[in-house]
Amino acid sequence: SRKIAGFSGYLSVFAYGGAALVTETGVKYPAKNQRFTEDFPLGVSNEIIADFAEITVHEGAALIVMQGN
Numbered sequence: 001s002r003k004i005a006g007f008s009g010y011l012s013v014f015a016y017g018g019a020a021l022v023t024e025t026g027v028k029y030p031a032k033n034q035r036f037t038e039d040f041p042l043g044v045s046n047e048i049i050a051d052f053a054e055i056t057v058h059e060g061a062a063l064i065v066m067q068g069n
Contacts, residue, residue, distance in 0.1 A: 020060030
């Protein structure tokens, strides 16, 4: 699990090297045990709405990209 402090910008989570089972909290579009795949970018352009976001990868691997405004 990774905690990311709130910031002005976007947070994207991508499956990396196959499917990933991901939970995202503290974000505008939360996910709970959601299967992310490389061919459907479900975790793109989310926003942190709390003091921090928490990203947990239960299975597989994920790439987290942060883009500030």
